[in-house]
Amino acid sequence: MPLAVIALMAAAFGIGTAEFIILGLLPEVSTGMDVSITTAGMLVTGYALGVVFGGPVFTAAALRISRKNMLLTLLIMFIVGNVLSAVAPAYWVLMLGRILAAVCHGAFLGIASVVAADMVPQDKRSRAISLVFTGLTLANIFGTPLGTWMGQSLGWRAPFWVIGLIGVISFVGVAALVPSSPNEAQGRTLHSEISAFRSGQFWLAFAIAGLSMGSLFAAFSYITPLLTDVAGFDSGWMTGLLMIFGVGLVIGNLLGGRFADKYQIGTLLVAQALMVVVLLVFALTAQLPVIAVILLPLMGGAGFGTVPSFMSRVIDSAGEAPTLAAAMASSAANGGIAVGSFLSGLTVEAGWGYTSALIVGAGMAALAIVVTVVSARTERRALVAA
Structure with a gap:
């Protein structure tokens, strides 16, 4: 399997960790932001809405650029979203950071699936797609539990800094390993x-x-x-x-x-x-x-x-x-x-x-x-x- 698929899997790991991390940190966020648990829980809803609506909208707006550049742009949004979450001085800034990360989630996994499928023979397309989503599943085993422990031990902002770092590493991996297709966007x-x-x-x-x-x-x-x-x-x-x-x-x-x-x-x-x-x-x-x-x-x-x-x-x-x-x-x-x-x-x-x-x-x-x-x-x- 091409190394580029592994780079996409690593990015999916960071995205999956970012999605689920908030579930284990609601009490800490509630206390830190001085909002109710219910209000803190709206961060989960905001993220979900960002995935459902933001992904297709952003993908449609970016159809004239290559898929690799789309992936890199989305990873920049992911990094910015998690850094915003880490430094958020107010609840609305934290919500904005979550929505930015969610837009990346919605568009990235779809585009990454197409890219991974295109890099392998027809009879290995589903396997390549499954490897991308393996990053998402591994987040449930390692990323979310470790992030929750970190947030409870070092403060709820700490995991977002680490997730942002994972985004930077993923950006470098995708930039270096995913092949460019200069003519790919033509006609789309x-x-x-x-x-x-x-x-x-x-x-x-x-x-x-x-x-x-x-x-x-x-x-x-x-x-x-x-x-x-x-x-x-x-x-x-x-x-x-x-x-x-x-x-x-x-x-x-x-x-x-x-x-x-x-x-x-x-x-x-x-x-x-x-x-x-x-x-x-x-x-x-x-x-x-x-x-x-x-x-x-x-x-x-x-x-x-x-x-x-x-x-x-x-x-x-x-x-x-x-x-x-x-x-x-x-x-x-x-x-x-x-x-x-x-x-x-x-x-x-x-x-x-x-x-x-x-x-x-x-x-x-x-x-x-x-x-x-x-x-x-x-x-x-x-x-x-x-």
């Missing part, structure tokens, strides 16, 4: 990119992305109270349990990339079906801590096992206009995450218990199976007709 216009939106397969791939990620995060949104209040774990176990979950993310992502090149639809269906089974079993056995330890990595693996397939499917369905499509896929995934978290929140607030979040996730995964089957059959009919 917003109209040509949007033309891909007319494809029915394009929208079905978006739905698969949103439902697949939504199913995972519908369950994961309430994983801490589920494990402590229902399974009976002491809060001190949470770091280790979340690292186990992160290991599942990494393995699932890598296996998904390995099989998606040959069995794209099959990989999606197996991962989605596994998610349904795991979440339903988890809901029935949530009070058993040993079973929870077994199911956590399976849940993470099933969730991220879909990522290489749906990303490569979006890129393939976009034809000659993959850049905006890939950024939109990241937005669709994050949109699904927002919907899944919202729906599971409604069931918990209704008094149905934390296990209801697992049921919501299983329902979304089942719906993802239906959409995937429809997509496969539609594609097959189109091939027969041709």
